[in-house]
Amino acid sequence: MAVVVQHKAYPYLEDWLGLKEVAALEPKPGVEPSVADLGKLLGEVAANRPRLVIRSAYQSPRASEWFAREAKVPVVVLPFTVGGDDRAKDLFGLFDDTVERLLAGLK
Secondary structure, eight states, X not given: OXXXXXXXXXXXXXXXXXXXXXXXXXXXXXXXXXHHHHHHHHHHHGGGOOSEEEEETTSOSXXXXXXXXXXXXXEEEEOOSTTSSTTOXXXXXXXXXXXXXXXXHXX
């Protein structure tokens, strides 16, 4: 399944679940994308038809929300680490919460 990520933070998750990262919103790690960057990416990923935009809970929602709205796909916000939210109290909770959020984004 094709996905767009806000930041290249999930390579192991992508590998584990068979997700295909077709773009990262940040032009460089840690650099907030401009509207021009996002517009260019929107055209580049159109052929790959991403199903989700994934971002971590600690990241600003501006870029992912704009991109998702324009691409007409949902944003899935992941806790990123144990303790990242109330359900991710341990490693099993983190995995369960992450998978449930991804599946909910597909509905």
